[in-house]
Amino acid sequence: MISRICFVLFLAPCVLGNGDPIDPETLHNVFGYPQYNTAASNVATTTLSQVLPVQPVNSTLTDPDYWDVDELPSAAVADYDKFDWVLTKRVASNSNVNFLISPLGLKLALAILAEAATGLTRSELSSVLGFEVDRHAVRRKFSTIVESLQKKSPQYILNLGSRIYVEDSAQPRQRFAAIAQQFYQTELTSINFHNPQAAAASINAWVSNTTQGKINNLVDPDDISNMVVMILNTIYFKGTWRHQFDPNSTKEGVFYTTPNQRKPVQFMRVKDKFYYAESTKFDAKILRMSYIGNKYAMYVIVPNSLTGLNMVMEGLSTLRPEMDSLHERLVDVTMPKYKFDYSSELDAVLRELGVRQAFEDTASFPGIARGQTLAQRLRVSRVLQRSGIDVNELGSVAYTATEIALANKFGEDNESSVEVIANKPFFFFIQDEATRQLLFTGRVSDPSIVDGAFKH
Template identity: 30%
Template sequence: MYIHICVHNISIAFTIALILSAHTTAANMPHRGQLSAQQEFARKSAQFAVNLFNFIYHKEPQSNIIYSPFSIQTCVGMARMGATGETAAELDRGLGFPLNDEAAIANTFHNILADYVNSPILKIANKIYIMDTYKVQQEFNEIATTKFFSSAENIYFANSEGAANTINKWVESKTNNLIKDLIPPAALDGETRIVLVNAIHFKGEWKHQFPKEATRDDNFYLNEVDSVRVPMMNLKATFGFAYLHDLDASVLEMPYKDSDLSMLVILPSSRTGLATLHEKLKSFDLSEITQRLTPTKVMVKFPKFKAEFEIELKEALENLGMKRMFSRDAEFGKMLDSDERLQVSKVIHKAFIEVNEEGTEAAAATAVIMNRITSLGGGEDYYRPFIADRPFFYAVINSKQNLLFAGQVAKKSA
């Protein structure tokens, strides 16, 4: 894993790739029911995001973290459409999907993805790469095309360098060149059969922009005593705000212009309260947090920051109960039009975020790589202060409370 942190304009990018290999041994307004399904999906997705974040946090507690729970869910969700048996059940439980209801899962993703098909600021793209001379089953292809807006392309994985270059170029083109080299050539070989890829790029302007002339260096506390100087943005405006006793933290929602997206910031009361906050979030319904906010005049001090993060997610997903898809017992019999059996060999995730006075740019990508399974194993003038001068948690969410991006700022950007 590598991490690179800087200070610049606001951007977010994410990519994820899921790689499978083989083995030879045998937008209209939703009705009430849809809305309820979307709310339940948002609730369980938020829990998945928190559980995954806690795993990452314990690996990198002092790091500036950025990842996309939605990108990961979407990419692994495509793989779920080709899964059967206990593999499918593990994915449903681990990702918070309706149990054994492929149609409901596919429709939920479709309802979210369809909202942003023509969005100028949030781009979500899915892609399926298939080993040359192979093809996917018709039903799987239809779901991927109509529900996930994904297209399929044949590629020769045995030429690992050329295949990786093709996939990586696609990812770059979908993330404004923010996510590079997602797939290392060593992750692909002649046993690779399918690579599922999701890429997200977001570039939004704040509804209330921070005046650049008000940005000045200020203290950011690493603990109760030690601090570093960081560029701190300053703004007075009306935002959704609350102090939540059950989290012992202040919560601020900063909306983006011309969209249903906003950045949610959860700031612990204590300079060393981030670890405790993560524990409290485990039993907290993050999907309902905005309902507890009220329009408030707030004096915001918020650091400019930039972060990159990369992680191979096998250990994290196994930790969340999704072990079978990585084993020789994996069941993906509804994906490939072949007798070969598939297992996931890698799930690769890369993310980027940049926050400044004008807004946020972010990108992410996820890849799932599947191989052939082998026989081897206040008052009118009073502004409530919101001073983010200590480690905090943040997320970019939409109006359906889906967490598109999430992370923490724990130290100064490099």
């Protein structure tokens, strides 16, 4: 599978806003962060999973290819992915077409942006993202996420890159630069945005390199001619299925794009042991397909009826508990090969979710723009993600580039098996099992479509 995503956020001059303090309980309800403590911090060194029931009932039958015996997953101590599900649900509600986004890519970029913000601007970002009031706790949590993603292994490739391009004439605070480097592994790089041709070429070369050539033209000279700062992060993932599909078994079949419309597509098939659950609440099947190394996995939710995906998407925020019933068994999987590109403009979505002040002339980002004069202030003017995915018999490749740009305002055995047949629209996500972070979320409505866009 191949997937790619790019996120663009533009900022322009603004004024300091003073908001009322946010109730910690409200923040907890929005994002679910617990108070950070020593016990929680130890989680960074252990392997976490999203659910307890993925452990075989008989511990002597533990499959070491899924989990090491001494590192059996336990229930996560923090449910801090609510923003990811809300974002996914909102993007999905705009249409019924294929889509692919990187909640983690957007969240990392916004987290760095929040570090530079003050007043109401920061309060809104923190509330929507679900951050704790304690900045140190948030930083430690993201440091853990970044550290998890940067772990190297010969069994998979996960490249996480993060960089902040700063106009030569701008002088971000050293404190902000230090925080970006220490907790987000993000380096500040000077660049001459007044030479947009050269700047665009330099930025695109870095993005292309970090995404293995999957994203080649993230920006053009017109995009960055009036920029002051651009925050970029990229994620490139390449994994091989633990249970690969036999290419010789791939054959044409019918995919129902709607109850009355169907298309011929190539279907892959594999029969092996997977973690699986039948959800009565969603009237759907949940399948966990791990990659070699078991640090990452794709989850596929296939409704039982041709029109059942809407119910799944509407209830995404309550999907996690349904995964408590995952258990290992023999599953006969039939899934279409699919490959598509997707672009999404997310500024309006963020406004609807509550990030409003950041888009106004009264926004405040003193960590990046020193001083409080109108000429020195910034506001968000655009948020964009570009993505792509390619799923085949051998595995998956996923890649994402997230950009935040700041510009001035002028600018087999005998065991019985079950079947999972994905011959109708279905939902999927790729997850880092250690931190439960959603690298990618998406919907396949038509495997034959290769391009899509979301604008709102």
